[in-house]
Amino acid sequence: MNVKEAIVSRRSVKHYDPEHQMSAAEVTELMEHAILSPTAFNLQHWRFVHVVDKNKREQIQKASWGQSQVTEASMLLVLCADLNAWEKNPRRYWQNAPEAVQDFMLPAIEGYYTNHHQGMRDECFRSSSLAAMTIMLMAKEMGYDSCPMDGFDFDEVARIIELPHDHIITMMITIGKPLQSARPRAGQLPLEEVFFTDQFPKAN
Numbered sequence: 001m002n003v004k005e006a007i008v009s010r011r012s013v014k015h016y017d018p019e020h021q022m023s024a025a026e027v028t029e030l031m032e033h034a035i036l037s038p039t040a041f042n043l044q045h046w047r048f049v050h051v052v053d054k055n056k057r058e059q060i061q062k063a064s065w066g067q068s069q070v071t072e073a074s075m076l077l078v079l080c081a082d083l084n085a086w087e088k089n090p091r092r093y094w095q096n097a098p099e100a101v102q103d104f105m106l107p108a109i110e111g112y113y114t115n116h117h118q119g120m121r122d123e124c125f126r127s128s129s130l131a132a133m134t135i136m137l138m139a140k141e142m143g144y145d146s147c148p149m150d151g152f153d154f155d156e157v158a159r160i161i162e163l164p165h166d167h168i169i170t171m172m173i174t175i176g177k178p179l180q181s182a183r184p185r186a187g188q189l190p191l192e193e194v195f196f197t198d199q200f201p202k203a204n
Contacts, residue, residue, distance in 0.1 A: 006140045011185075013145035016176030018072040022144075027075065030138055030175075037134040039127040041109050042093045045085035046124075046131045046170075049078040049161045059160050064152035064172075073174035074144070078157060079132055081124030084166045086113040121168065128170035135173055145178045 001009075022030075031048060039045060051057055054071075060078075061070040070076055082088070090109050094102045113120055136146045149172040158169055 001141050003137070006137045010136055010140045011145065011182035012147040013176075013178045013180075013182050014067070014069045014147050014174075015179045016069060016072045016074065016145075016174065017179055020074050020177040022074045022175070026142060030075075030135065030142065033138045034131050034135045037127070037131040039130070040123040041086065041090075041105065041112070043085045043090070043109075043123070043127070044093065045082045046128045047080040047082060047167060048131075049080060051076040051078060051161065056160055060152070060157055060172075063156040063160065064149065067149070067151065069147060069149075069174045070172075072176070073147075074176035075174070077135065077173045077175070078161055079128050079170045079173065080161075080163060080167050081128050081170055082164075082167050083120045083124060086110070086120065124168055125170055132171060132173060135175075139175045143177075144175050145182075146173055146175045148173050 027050065031050075034048065035044065035046075037046075051060060057071045057076060060076065061067060064070050086109050090106055091102065094105050097105070132148055136148065139146045152172065154169050157163075157172070163169065
């Protein structure tokens with residue numbers, strides 16, 4: 001499957017075969033591609049919690065207002081991000097870069113994020129979202145369907161996965177073998193309504 005086909009055919013699927021299990025090799029392949037996603041300043045501040053434990057899955061399903069996909073999917077991923085990744089030995093993010101690049105990037109990281117709490121949070125969501133799209137497209141390439149989720153109690157899921165105090169949850173993704181195909185797209189806006197050149201059009 002090429003990238004174009006994956007983009008066109010990827011749909012949010014919520015009903016999975018609960019008997020299907022992804023192999024450890026498949027999970028590793030999926031996540032090895034996920035961590036190639038771009039991040040601001042190469043901070044790689046996303047963190048991924050693969051929830052396997054049946055009891056935890058059931059707790060998260062309850063915190064997701066009973067959505068069956070949480071327990072029926074082959075894989076449940078909680079996408080999180082480290083708000084303070086920028087100050088945790090940032091040299092390692094640039095350890096393979098030329099020294100001149102390191103000498104520029106490391107002060108730039110410190111200068112941008114110091115006391116810029118909104119920036120930290122915004123970048124966590126941006127980077128995590130880029131990783132989420134990589135995960136869903138890669139899952140499609142591997143023959144799986146997926147669904148991004150924000151319909152859950154974030155605080156409760158944070159408790160269940162023992163989220164560190166300086167991390168946030170950005171979303172969840174379910175992945176598995178579909179029991180039924182997605183419905184036709186509900187209503188796609190025309191390109192000209194969302195894509196402009198140089199500026200927004202003047203209101204009539």
